[in-house]
Amino acid sequence: MTDTLNFEGRVVIVTGAGNGLGKSHALEFARRGAKVVINDLGGATSGGGRDSAVAQKVVDEIKAAGGEAVANGDSVEDGEKIVQCALDTFGQVDVVVNNAGILRDATFHKMTQEDWELIQKVHLGGSFAVTRAAWPHMREAGYGRVIMTASGAGVYGNFGQANYSAAKLGLHGLAQTLAIEGAGKGIFVNTIAPIAASRLTESVMPPAMLEGLKPELVTPLAIKLCHESNTDTGQLFEVGGGWVSRLRWEQTQGARFNPAQGFSAEQLADEWDTVQSFEGAGHPKDMMNTLKVVGELIGVDLSLS
Ligand code: NAD
Numbered sequence: 001m002t003d004t005l006n007f008e009g010r011v012v013i014v015t016g017a018g019n020g021l022g023k024s025h026a027l028e029f030a031r032r033g034a035k036v037v038i039n040d041l042g043g044a045t046s047g048g049g050r051d052s053a054v055a056q057k058v059v060d061e062i063k064a065a066g067g068e069a070v071a072n073g074d075s076v077e078d079g080e081k082i083v084q085c086a087l088d089t090f091g092q093v094d095v096v097v098n099n100a101g102i103l104r105d106a107t108f109h110k111m112t113q114e115d116w117e118l119i120q121k122v123h124l125g126g127s128f129a130v131t132r133a134a135w136p137h138m139r140e141a142g143y144g145r146v147i148m149t150a151s152g153a154g155v156y157g158n159f160g161q162a163n164y165s166a167a168k169l170g171l172h173g174l175a176q177t178l179a180i181e182g183a184g185k186g187i188f189v190n191t192i193a194p195i196a197a198s199r200l201t202e203s204v205m206p207p208a209m210l211e212g213l214k215p216e217l218v219t220p221l222a223i224k225l226c227h228e229s230n231t232d233t234g235q236l237f238e239v240g241g242g243w244v245s246r247l248r249w250e251q252t253q254g255a256r257f258n259p260a261q262g263f264s265a266e267q268l269a270d271e272w273d274t275v276q277s278f279e280g281a282g283h284p285k286d287m288m289n290t291l292k293v294v295g296e297l298i299g300v301d302l303s304l305s
Helices: 020-031 053-064 076-090 113-141 152-156 162-185 207-212 219-226 265-270 272-276 288-298
Strands: 011-014 035-039 068-072 095-098 144-149 187-194 236-240 243-247
Touching (some): 011 020, 020 035, 020 053, 020 068, 020 095, 020 219, 035 076, 053 068, 113 144, 113 162, 113 187, 144 162, 144 219, 162 187, 187 219, 265 272
Parallel strands (some): 011 035, 011 095, 095 144, 144 187, 187 236
Antiparallel strands (some): 236 243
């Protein structure tokens, strides 16, 4: 099949592109004509260490195949430096794929402050820092595509990953607001929750599963969402092993009480089935639905405020 999703003239930053998913994304962006910043600190899966050869190896592979790329060994916490590398080398930044990540798994009662903070710093802080640095350039150009890499652990929770779950769902919260703020400037921001064989999963997945879950089975979604033809924004996808699926919020009709009279916990208990029942549930796209319902109850048109 011919490639119609071309990235000729586009500059793409992929963080954590030295291994796993990031490497797969970067190789494919480059193969499709993008100039790619291969960012990777080259550290351990738990966050320590640094090795500039990791990013350089991917750059060498891209160049050997006739593509264009530059290596960057900064931590995503120093987002300004990574974006500056894109500007200095290629003069612009069109796409940011926030992908770099580490793990510091521990059950919550054993989780240290350091386990918590490091995960927030790299995942949430790093995605903030890189995107924040690229944002003014995208606004000025009236064009941008951004990916946040979340996880099913954030969407559903996962034993031993309280720090990681919090950061990962935080990324979707960030993406949803950036989607709102970026829409008028042609900047579209989406979140992917992948599943793939990598350094991060090789110790927790059985070999047969690792064999089937190639990072290359996640990359087409990143390519699709980052292409200029894509206008979807603020969306969340699960992807892996050949499956791509979109997630959305679902809201029950809910119980309604007279706000002037208030209501007791016992009255709420009586209506608990109504609170819980998804019969006739809605799929709100923004906060307007909540404002409308609450506004009707209190007799004020909150949608105008
Ligand atoms: P990976 O370890 O193969 O790749 C992550 C890369 O990020 C590594 O090369 C690492 O050196 C780099 N990195 C780590 N900290 C960095 C920092 N501070 N600055 C720059 N680079 C840094 O792991 P992967 O599985 O390919 O993970 C990629 C992303 O996907 C991560 O955000 C991860 O949380 C997420 N994710 C992966 C899976 C999965 O099944 N593999 C599932 C859900 C989410």
